[in-house]
Amino acid sequence: MKEKNIIVTGGTGGIGLALVKKLINKNNRIFIIGKNEDKGNKVVSDLFSYKIEFFKCDLSEKEEIKKFIKNISHLNKIDLLVNNAGALFLNRETNSDNVEKTFSLNHLSYFHMSLSLIDKLKNSYEPKIMNISSNAHKFYSLDLNDLENALNYNSWKAYCRSKLLNIYFTYEFNRKINNNVICNCIHPGFVDSDFGNVKKSFYRQGAKMIKKIFGISTERAAIPIYNLCNDDTLKKSGQYFFKGIVKKSSNISYDKKIADFVWKESLKYIV
Numbered sequence: 001m002k003e004k005n006i007i008v009t010g011g012t013g014g015i016g017l018a019l020v021k022k023l024i025n026k027n028n029r030i031f032i033i034g035k036n037e038d039k040g041n042k043v044v045s046d047l048f049s050y051k052i053e054f055f056k057c058d059l060s061e062k063e064e065i066k067k068f069i070k071n072i073s074h075l076n077k078i079d080l081l082v083n084n085a086g087a088l089f090l091n092r093e094t095n096s097d098n099v100e101k102t103f104s105l106n107h108l109s110y111f112h113m114s115l116s117l118i119d120k121l122k123n124s125y126e127p128k129i130m131n132i133s134s135n136a137h138k139f140y141s142l143d144l145n146d147l148e149n150a151l152n153y154n155s156w157k158a159y160c161r162s163k164l165l166n167i168y169f170t171y172e173f174n175r176k177i178n179n180n181v182i183c184n185c186i187h188p189g190f191v192d193s194d195f196g197n198v199k200k201s202f203y204r205q206g207a208k209m210i211k212k213i214f215g216i217s218t219e220r221a222a223i224p225i226y227n228l229c230n231d232d233t234l235k236k237s238g239q240y241f242f243k244g245i246v247k248k249s250s251n252i253s254y255d256k257k258i259a260d261f262v263w264k265e266s267l268k269y270i271v
């Protein structure tokens with residue numbers, strides 16, 4: 001078995017960490033990215049007998065992504081990139097370039113990481129990108145004049161839109177980047193992770209309890225993601241999965257003009 005180089009953004013917690021634990025073996029070399037250094041270092045020390053490296057990087061910041069890419073420039077190939085890091089921002093926040101954070105973290109980081117690593121992915125025998133999206137993409141369409149959620153900010157709406165952006169990106173990648181990279185996206189289900197546990201408000205406590213009752217475990221959510229990432233017979237790109245099965249995404253997510261617009265706008269942000 002050949003060594004695989006794998007990157008999991010948000011591999012320090014939740015679904016990403018559960019996936020890392022499944023992907024890890026003596027052959028795979030795993031790079032995990034997170035914002036919180038203590039969490040990252042703990043994962044590395046818990047899994048010390050494997051080849052795992054943590055990179056502290058705030059993926060909502062363009063310059064930090066560039067720094068990460070530079071840090072791994074010595075690798076000649078990447079076999080798997082899992083764009084997983086995501087968050088919901090209760091109030092509208094912006095990064096140091098003044099870009100709204102749901103847009104920059106949940107969408108631009110997927111876009112930036114994927115495009116920056118294309119050449120290394122191409123060097124792999126069976127390269128894959130897996131974008132962790134959500135069924136929440138079905139609740140809203142985009143406002144093409146307001147990609148950064150500046151008008152009447154609503155955290156849930158901004159989140160749903162970012163997950164729709166993941167799907168536009170996945171489909172457009174398949175149309176625009178004509179190479180051997182298999183790029184798909186997946187809805188992991190409703191998962192009892194730390195997602196959204198940001199503030200101790202009454203509403204948040206309620207949401208936490210609902211997740212405990214109805215959510216699946218992160219380990220269970222990671223199974224179909226792992227299977228697809230590990231499936232060497234998966235040759236089709238530009239698909240949306242749920243529970244390991246190809247599903248139809250929302251009707252508007254297939255709009256090629258919007259996807260093309262979003263792609264071109266996103267390019268402006270990562271230069």
Ligand SMILES: NC(=O)c1ccc[n+]([C@@H]2O[C@H](COP(=O)([O-])OP(=O)(O)OC[C@H]3O[C@@H](n4cnc5c(N)ncnc54)[C@H](OP(=O)(O)O)[C@@H]3O)[C@@H](O)[C@H]2O)c1
Nearest residue numbers: 010012013014015034035036058059086134191193194195
């Ligand atoms: N939970 C669900 O029910 C659900 C449903 C559908 C889709 N999803 C999607 O699944 C993905 C993973 O969510 P999860 O439920 O596993 O969430 P989670 O438990 O909150 O984990 C999020 C991970 O992303 C990292 N992260 C967050 N902000 C970051 C930043 N600015 N820079 C770098 N890393 C950052 C976190 O690390 P730090 O703590 O270090 O920041 C953590 O490792 C997300 O894309 C989410 O949209 C989740």
